[in-house]
Amino acid sequence: MRIQDPATHNNNNDSSKNSSIDEKLARQKAIDDWLPITSSRNAKWWYSAFHNVTAMVGAGVLGLPFAMSELGWGPGVVVLILSWIITLYTLWQMVEMHEMVPGRRFDRYHELGQYAFGEKLGLYIVVPQQLVVEIGVCIVYMVTGGKSLKKFHDLVCPDCKKIKLTFFIMIFASVHFVLSHLPNFNSISGVSLAAAVMSLSYSTIAWAASTAKGVQENVEYGYRATTPAGTVFNFFSALGDVAFAYAGHNVVLEIQATIPSTPEKPSKGPMWRGVVVAYIVVALCYFPVALVGYWMFGNSVSDNILISLEKPVWLIALANMFVVVHVIGSYQIYAMPVFDMMETLLVKKLHFRPTRLLRFIVRNIYVAFTMFVGIIFPFFGGLLAFFGGFAFAPTTYFLPCIMWLAIYKPRRYSLSWWTNWICIVLGFALMIVSPIGGLRTIILQARHYEFFS
Template identity: 55%
Template sequence: MAEPNPRPNTEAELNSWLPITASRKAKWWYSAFHCVTAMVGAGVLGLPLVLARLGWIPGILAILVAWLVTWYTVWLLIQLHESETGKRFDRFTELGQHAFGEYLGFWLVMPQQLIVQVGSNIVYMVTGGKSLQKCLALITPKADLRNTYYILIFAAVQLVLSQSPNFNSLKIVSLLAAVMSISYSFIATGASLWKGFTGHHVVNYGFRSTTTINIIFDIFSSLGVLSFAFAGHSVALEIQATIPSTHTKPSKNPMTKGVTVAYLIVALCYFPVAISGYWAFGNEVEDDVLLSLEHPKWLISAANFMVFIHVIGSYQVFGMPIFDKIESALVTKWHFNPGRPLRLVARSAYVVFTAFMALILPFFGGLLGFFGGLAFSSTSYIIPCAVWLKTQKPKAWSIHWILCWTSLLIGFTIMTVAPIGGAHEIIVSWKSYKLFQ
């Protein structure tokens, strides 16, 4: 093993080692599949449940509004990545500090971003384990193991991949994950349509819950699931940081191109999956639509394996900014020397932590709603607009002023109600759950 590097003396030296800023050679299409990997994941599988809880018209409108508004807010972040002086805000926290001051900006943004990224990684642990379990169960009954073991298999893969040095070193993993996400979305759509045309069961499109209070909780939770489905904002600046930038060729141009492609792919995946899944199963659809599908077995098994491969990449895309924070703190605050031993211990400890949380809280739908409302609404709807209003000061009642305040209103609404619905769902699921089952 190589000897640890000496502790860096300047910020530039530290940035040349940290995973977010170590390499700035990315192309625009890197950002496209990084963004697809970050967004089209666990969230898309829960969208039929959103329609099941909101109904046809409100559900489709909610997904459409979320798609349009979050596309706008990620565009804001892209424009804000570089200041007028040319300084790059490579991390979400740096942009917050630029807008609201070093101390306040850091503590306004860092906890929200951390909850999004850690929450995503916990959900991806659960999703990866359940998808692998479903994949093998459809092929052979001998695969009837506890879900715990499959989560541990997923964690073992992450222990290896977590040693990737920087974002650009993940480009092949991320590209494969993006291809998998598109593939299983199309399979989910096709299999749902097949189920709908050939099925002989009665489909109920009314509310699943029978009491008013439970219907309200379900609606609240579905808003969180919807927020989770548009989660790329928390890593957008970090992805853009890997793209080279000059005064004549700023990084916002290739990043905008990449995000545009990503959002068009998102639309091609999200709307068909949501509509076909709800149409085929009605209010009986699972919180992961692939778990509702059984036939043809080989195809559904393949789709679940694609989900497993995809969330392997998604975990790394959301994990890399966390590794960056951990390693930066260990070097600057606790004076560790940067090097392989530091990364091996720090990143492995984080993977073990998220695996442990997934083992004790394997509630996919509840976690989507809880984390989606608690922090995703902030990073996707609130923070980009708040920073834009603070730094750009758009004229009252101008287009940007109206759009920013509309997004803020949506974000605060989701942040208020979605965690309540998600927590309620987790509590209900916990009552019938056996630890490490």
């Protein structure tokens, strides 16, 4: 009988332990290299600029003149400017928090939430809200893309047979059945750049064409509702529309995750540069459209400014086509984190093999789902306000502030403490009131609505 030396036995144990740890790390790295958010980290600062523009300047900009008509001149201008300042501040906080733990990066919004609130609670707080925003935006963009295609068709060919909105939504979705198979954020940078250019183009067309049309006869700037209750509900709904226009925070950490980072050159430098450029573009798009559109049409403006503008036909048709291209890019930006969550769940929790087939099936199911919901519920304006308050307000206006207070613990009554609490109170108020207005709008619109129209 051979007696084994205990030292040798321990060494064998240690080496098998080490090799199993190495195997685990290697498997983890292989999965991270496959997942869409962490697979490519060689983005430049300007990628961040146009990803942020594409994420931020959505179809929401076309609803801003309508929101102004429900808010009125004074409150409307204040709400626009305040939203721009608050969301820029909370975006700065998120960029700062991305690498606040040395040697670690919070590549996803929920990872930061887990660090701030704890493993379980962080997930429960962040993931449902983030999913509501991202899936909500994808559905709204399905409707927007379909409506803009329909408007383009009707303008270019007024004598043609009328085609249902349902079919235009399907045509729009067909693009995503192809584009959704681009593996990660960097691979959609070309689509995103095109989308960012388009957003600036159609915003410019919207306010320039409004200016050319001039102030309408008998224009009125009073509130459009005839009853005090109607005015209040419309005001709430308009706040949601404005919140929807600033939704880029839901993908900001995921965008920053694609930028390379070293201790000497952290990713927050190039990311912040990109954010500043994006916010200047946002201001150039939002303020002229909102103010000029309302100034020209008053309270008779449509909930999509391009619908109020009928002439010149070729220009408005072109603007609608620009919206389609832009919304294609935006849809991809918001879908990418959802793909990442679904693929992470399947591969890490349910132990599926990370294959192309898995990705193909998962992403096609998601596109089909957003298309189907978009076809069933195309009441665009009400959906914006409802989602805007319900989930955009927390993730954009006050969750970053709560995380900042939880992690950095600024001194009581210091400037940072006051700033964050003011943002939290305003954001919380927004979260309560705007879904009320949005729900009322949906109920009013649903009366005259036929399913699968």
